[in-house]
Amino acid sequence: MKSHFFMIALATTLLAGCGNQQQTQQPTDQPPFKYQVDQFADLKVLRYQVPGFDSLSLKQKELVYYLSQAALCGRDIMFDQNFKYNLAVRRTCEAIYKGYKGDRETEDFKNFTTYLKRMWFSNGIHHHYSNDKFFPQISEASFAELVENSEGVEFPKLEGETPDQFITRISTIIFDPTVGAKRIDQTEGIDMVKASAVNLYEGVTQKEVENFYNAMRKPGDNQPVSYGLNSKVVKENGKIVEKKWTTDGLYGQAISQIVYWLEKAVGVAEDESQRTGLLKLINYYKTGDLKTWDEYNVIWVQDTSLVDYVNGFIEVYGDPLGMKAGWESVVNFKDMEATHRATTISSNAQWFEDNSPIDPRFKKETVKGVSAKVITVAQLGGDCYPTTPIGINLPNANWIRAQHGSKSVTMENITYAYNQASMGSGFLEEFAYSPEEIELSKKYGPLADNLHTDLHECLGHGSGKLLPGVTTDALRNYHSPVEETRADLFALYYLADPKMIELGLVTGENEYKAEYISYIRNGMMTQLTRIEPGKNIEQAHMRNRSLIAHWVYEKGSAENVIEKKTRDGKTYFVINDFHKLRNLFGQLLIEVQRITSEGDYEAARKLVENYGVKVDQVLHKEVLERYGKLKLAPYGGFMNPVFVPVMENDKIIDVKVEYPDNYIEQMMQYSANYSYLPTYN
Ligand code: ZN
Numbered sequence: 001m002k003s004h005f006f007m008i009a010l011a012t013t014l015l016a017g018c019g020n021q022q023q024t025q026q027p028t029d030q031p032p033f034k035y036q037v038d039q040f041a042d043l044k045v046l047r048y049q050v051p052g053f054d055s056l057s058l059k060q061k062e063l064v065y066y067l068s069q070a071a072l073c074g075r076d077i078m079f080d081q082n083f084k085y086n087l088a089v090r091r092t093c094e095a096i097y098k099g100y101k102g103d104r105e106t107e108d109f110k111n112f113t114t115y116l117k118r119m120w121f122s123n124g125i126h127h128h129y130s131n132d133k134f135f136p137q138i139s140e141a142s143f144a145e146l147v148e149n150s151e152g153v154e155f156p157k158l159e160g161e162t163p164d165q166f167i168t169r170i171s172t173i174i175f176d177p178t179v180g181a182k183r184i185d186q187t188e189g190i191d192m193v194k195a196s197a198v199n200l201y202e203g204v205t206q207k208e209v210e211n212f213y214n215a216m217r218k219p220g221d222n223q224p225v226s227y228g229l230n231s232k233v234v235k236e237n238g239k240i241v242e243k244k245w246t247t248d249g250l251y252g253q254a255i256s257q258i259v260y261w262l263e264k265a266v267g268v269a270e271d272e273s274q275r276t277g278l279l280k281l282i283n284y285y286k287t288g289d290l291k292t293w294d295e296y297n298v299i300w301v302q303d304t305s306l307v308d309y310v311n312g313f314i315e316v317y318g319d320p321l322g323m324k325a326g327w328e329s330v331v332n333f334k335d336m337e338a339t340h341r342a343t344t345i346s347s348n349a350q351w352f353e354d355n356s357p358i359d360p361r362f363k364k365e366t367v368k369g370v371s372a373k374v375i376t377v378a379q380l381g382g383d384c385y386p387t388t389p390i391g392i393n394l395p396n397a398n399w400i401r402a403q404h405g406s407k408s409v410t411m412e413n414i415t416y417a418y419n420q421a422s423m424g425s426g427f428l429e430e431f432a433y434s435p436e437e438i439e440l441s442k443k444y445g446p447l448a449d450n451l452h453t454d455l456h457e458c459l460g461h462g463s464g465k466l467l468p469g470v471t472t473d474a475l476r477n478y479h480s481p482v483e484e485t486r487a488d489l490f491a492l493y494y495l496a497d498p499k500m501i502e503l504g505l506v507t508g509e510n511e512y513k514a515e516y517i518s519y520i521r522n523g524m525m526t527q528l529t530r531i532e533p534g535k536n537i538e539q540a541h542m543r544n545r546s547l548i549a550h551w552v553y554e555k556g557s558a559e560n561v562i563e564k565k566t567r568d569g570k571t572y573f574v575i576n577d578f579h580k581l582r583n584l585f586g587q588l589l590i591e592v593q594r595i596t597s598e599g600d601y602e603a604a605r606k607l608v609e610n611y612g613v614k615v616d617q618v619l620h621k622e623v624l625e626r627y628g629k630l631k632l633a634p635y636g637g638f639m640n641p642v643f644v645p646v647m648e649n650d651k652i653i654d655v656k657v658e659y660p661d662n663y664i665e666q667m668m669q670y671s672a673n674y675s676y677l678p679t680y681n
Pocket of ligand 1 (some may be wrong): 188484
């Protein structure tokens with residue numbers, strides 16, 4: 001599970017001063033580091049620094065280098081998983097970008113370039129967040145002209161296809177709104193497998209897939225593997241089969257490269273545990289055996305090496321049925337100082353569990369090994385590039401979490417970069433009700449956000465237990481929003497607990513008040529800036545934030561806990577009673593934990609559909625207008641730094657880190673150097 005920046009903070013952190021978070025500043029004789037390097041459509045491209053890299057040992061630097069290479073090798077996988085024609089469209093557009101001999105200064109060419117950048121950003125032709133297909137702002141005739149006037153490049157034609165046939169076929173994929181309209185469609189009551197464009201199923205219905213996997217599950221198995229995690233499901237000769245993603249299977253060309261670099265990493269692993277883990281992972285990539293994957297995760301969760309990584313098919317947000325995982329990688333090393341804060345929280349995990357307001361039947365008697373650390377990200381890949389999470393809590397398998405704990409990390413150099421990039425944007429001034437709110441947000445918002453992330457990741461997801469016989473897939477398509485709601489509520493509830501002061505994590509009430517203000521403002525209002533007019537909320541984390549904010553707003557309305565105010569035609573949400581609000585968070589936590597523990601699908605459905613999905617059209621229009629005037633991009637993503645080995649003969653004697661600032665160049669280089677999959681898989 002992971003948390004994304006905009007779901008944690010948006011309002012508070014976007015504007016906050018927060019210079020106290022981390023020492024990433026450049027020496028004064030150098031120009032200041034440029035955090036934002038590009039902006040187009042609703043997207044901005046940022047950069048992050050890797051403070052502390054130079055103080056790593058040579059062996060650790062080498063390890064970061066090898067793991068970073070492995071992180072880049074799976075890029076094509078994510079494109080292909082998102083939609084089966086993504087690689088065809090990407091390669092066509094890249095060929096145009098390289099070979100077009102016409103005028104490159106026209107509106108058409110600029111619009112085409114924007115389309116290409118959007119596609120790179122979203123790892124395909126669907127918006128990375130809304131899941132809707134997006135379109136180039138050029139005509140089909142102009143597109144054909146771009147292809148026809150591109151020279152010295154190869155287009156991904158099918159065998160025997162004429163140039164005209166090729167253009168027609170690719171144009172249909174790009175321009176026809178009915179072809180792959182939505183990457184994921186979880187509309188109630190439909191066949192989600194059929195309706196979703198994701199390339200995880202082919203020629204099968206939702207019912208068939210569900211039956212297929214239900215037949216595999218063994219009743220009473222208390223260590224179930226993550227069924228379906230690493231395969232595509234297809235029908236062959238009328239029979240439903242899994243096509244596994246392994247070195248010899250589907251995506252083998254890319255996975256073999258990942259394995260190549262992981263094998264290099266084995267040679268410089270920090271200790272035996274990390275070495276064993278890497279070997280297990282390699283073995284899993286070769287066999288596709290999900291038992292091996294679980295064994296790997298058990299080792300990985302206990303590995304406390306300074307340099308660490310995520311690499312694999314991990315998160316299931318991209319699957320309408322929540323089973324199949326997107327490929328991703330994050331390479332990182334521990335930030336010792338900031339880790340102290342997270343450790344304080346995690347070492348008190350049992351106290352938090354014992355004092356939680358939830359029904360004692362759903363509490364864990366012993367909360368095991370919730371390890372928490374703050375990390376410095378060194379490289380992002382697959383599903384984490386360029387839109388990275390700011391916190392991760394893994395592994396996802398429930399029985400491993402229960403028996404071996406989970407590893408929870410916050411990525412502070414990423415949040416720091418977000419903050420630096422967004423200072424002075426005017427966002428907070430527009431949506432905050434009063435100068436006091438702004439002051440509170442600026443002063444306490446950054447710490448409050450970090451603490452929220454720590455609590456959400458270190459404790460929230462790990463807290464509570466399922467009743468015997470209940471599995472996480474009981475909530476099906478509502479699992480993700482409900483799970484995120486649960487972790488968020490845990491964080492919100494405890495941020496205001498006196499225990500936080502006792503532990504020395506906060507100085508008083510200002511931190512939680514800052515977080516409550518920004519959370520409600522975001523859930524009621526400002527997150528709507530990322531929704532197109534007329535659309536509902538689809539994304540799990542956004543549903544969760546909307547759900548919580550609207551539920552407490554409604555339940556507290558009799559006592560005016562949160563007040564909707566209007567001033568100069570602008571809407572604001574103002575918290576009148578922080579203590580009552582905290583109680584409401586607690587009440588909702590009790591209910592959401594019950595739903596989770598009992599696997600109460602019907603209650604989950606009602607909660608999400610009633611509070612998390614629908615959008616107040618009038619307010620939405622107003623928010624978009626106010627936001628539009630600020631000319632900001634609601635979504636951010638990050639370019640990667642580049643690690644350059646310094647060689648002496650055949651030996652690496654040092655690794656240097658460089659920070660390129662041209663997004664197009666990085667993308668074209670990735671496509672030239674890390675593109676291993678055929679166009680059609
Ligand atoms: Zn989460």
